[in-house]
Amino acid sequence: MTFVQIIEYETNHADELDAVFEQWMKVTEGKRTVLHEMHAQDRDKPTHYVDIVEFPSYQKAMENSQLPETQQVADQARALCVGEPRFVNLEVKREKIKQR
Numbered sequence: 001m002t003f004v005q006i007i008e009y010e011t012n013h014a015d016e017l018d019a020v021f022e023q024w025m026k027v028t029e030g031k032r033t034v035l036h037e038m039h040a041q042d043r044d045k046p047t048h049y050v051d052i053v054e055f056p057s058y059q060k061a062m063e064n065s066q067l068p069e070t071q072q073v074a075d076q077a078r079a080l081c082v083g084e085p086r087f088v089n090l091e092v093k094r095e096k097i098k099q100r
Contacts, residue, residue: 002092009085
């Protein structure tokens with residue numbers, strides 16, 4: 001069953017965080033289990049961000065979380081955030097495909 005993690009955080013270092021995430025993408029090529037990721041900025045509060053990350057399953061998300069590279073990027077990201085990120089862990093119960 002698909003698993004989605006929502007990560008909500010505040011930062012004044014958006015460009016530095018982007019560089020950290022881009023580096024993570026490079027070093028986890030072929031290892032990471034992420035299917036899809038969306039990075040969004042709050043239009044009403046520009047320091048507020050939400051990342052929506054999709055995995056094939058909770059188990060695959062946990063595998064991804066245990067990668068040393070993921071642990072390292074999490075530490076770097078926390079250092080660039082105001083306060084602790086908020087994580088919401090969701091089991092997808094239903095998906096509908098929207099026609100474009």
